[in-house]
Amino acid sequence: MKTTIKYPPISDLHVTRYSKILSTGSYLPDNIVTNEDIIKRYNLIATDRAVRYSIGISERRWENKNLDVSDCVALAAKQCLERANISIEQVDRIIYSKLLGDYNVPATAIGMLKKLNAKNGIPAFDLTAACSGFIHAMDMAIRYIDSGDDYVLILGGGLTSWALANDFNKIDTRTVFLMGDGIAAMLLGVSKEKHFLSSYIQTDNTHYEVGYMPLGLSLLNSKESLSSDMFGMKIDNGRILNENAIESAVVTVNRLLESSKLTIDDIDFVATSDQTTQLWEGQLKALNIPLEKSVSLFHKQGNTASAMSALNLDELINSGRLKRGMTVLMMAHGAGASGGGVIFKY
């Protein structure tokens, strides 16, 4: 089923002050949870083999509740800043693409500054754009650097396991295996050369309620009784989400290539959101990109929300496959629906 939404045309980036990625970082909890662990814990009628066959996941990381989200975000930020040899006090702006923060208000990005013991009153806020949030944050960082910032630190992802671990009544067997905890970080800085060739974001409001996390006013309106499972993702129709993700990826990539004046063969590596192994493969297949030009950590990390695409990029960098000067297509798609991407020379 094709969407009825009209995807907007791409605008070329009017940027006079260029950005580049200085470093990436991550925080992943030590605690590994296997499919078997989940099956036992919740007494489910499922097998590890069936779970791996249907969505591709073997294990994921679940934080053991010793750390707040802001602690985890601070650890990812710390690694990222250390890799670039930049102190938090040098950073001009913080953007955290959150899933669930410490609180609804204030921004968990400020909590992160507290955990890092930052002495400066650095501008910091959270943004909500589900799994595509890291791309929104990158798109924003490019524009902030264009108009004056020297260093922008962006973060994405969150902890979703707490809701599962919090003695809740009903386990949603459609999503219990899907989610993992993880945070990705990226530091962008000013550059004399042009690295970012194009950026594109779109939404599809016809898919507003296909996947959602209830924790909002909708709960009060419906007079539902409050329970822990409102902290988890509800996905009523995964097939529609997947089809929409692939359709969105094709549109996004065509627009990005058009604006970058590149063809798909010019792309050295792809980092994308991989909500399942099948969706990762499906996107690449629809784009005629060999799997070797990409990586998916879904099988061992699960869906880490807006961190996914950035954790995959971090993996490409750390494994030594992605080298400076290579051309990268980074994209993401998520609930809302909201999707987008960037093409950059690393």
Add this chain to the structure above:
Amino acid sequence: MKTTIKYPPISDLHVTRYSKILSTGSYLPDNIVTNEDIIKRYNLIATDRAVRYSIGISERRWENKNLDVSDCVALAAKQCLERANISIEQVDRIIYSKLLGDYNVPATAIGMLKKLNAKNGIPAFDLTAACSGFIHAMDMAIRYIDSGDDYVLILGGGLTSWALANDFNKIDTRTVFLMGDGIAAMLLGVSKEKHFLSSYIQTDNTHYEVGYMPLGLSLLNSKESLSSDMFGMKIDNGRILNENAIESAVVTVNRLLESSKLTIDDIDFVATSDQTTQLWEGQLKALNIPLEKSVSLFHKQGNTASAMSALNLDELINSGRLKRGMTVLMMAHGAGASGGGVIFKY
């Protein structure tokens, strides 16, 4: 008590493509709730006179649960767009500074597009920066227009009354009179002349937990039982928040004037966040600005979160006091703490 945070210096705006405010708009529910209504409803030991004396409020608007937040945001957007004679399909980007959305994920900004029946897949996301969120969104819109957007629609505020109205066990008597429902909208467009002279945002992480809305992972961690009052603001020490708001306002305004090369006498009007009548007066007094150069709707609308400063600006425009060409200082401060402002020629 002065904060120990070091407020960052201001950077001049490196903007080559200028922005201007094309129009503003608002949505306020019809339903007026007086202090007496609240006293009766919750059987409180208080008087209208004492409430008015202590915080300055007489009444506020509470949505009667017939509309979702996204409906209310759509109504504010509609008024704003109609005033500028621009259709939603012409808008390049939507930013909603939310308090509580329809859901935690996806962005309520996308829900708004659905309610407006938008046919285009316009980029849209929510941001979280408490009561200062509208300033963050304006700061962002200026940069998006600089780098290519023609029209950016920003929205702020939300519904807080639902939590109060939802049969909850414990009424927080410190905050029950404070909050009101309301949404503000602003459309920014590209301009040949420079309107925005300066923009400044800062945070104070030493005040991270002075005022907060629990609805986040902190709830699960603390093993608190879930209840409706987690949808409301918790303010443990209003005095500290007020002192911090005034300190932040003075720093923000000094930085903005410095970057704009103006003095306080050059400012024709001030639109600020007014969490109480006393805080509105306190900010202006500390800045040596006569009350006549500003307006506060707190007495009849209460704290509408990030909508406050923008609703006050909308009032200055609609009352005919603020005319094109005049110089405006717009600022806001909120939980987190997070504050900032802009100076612009309207």
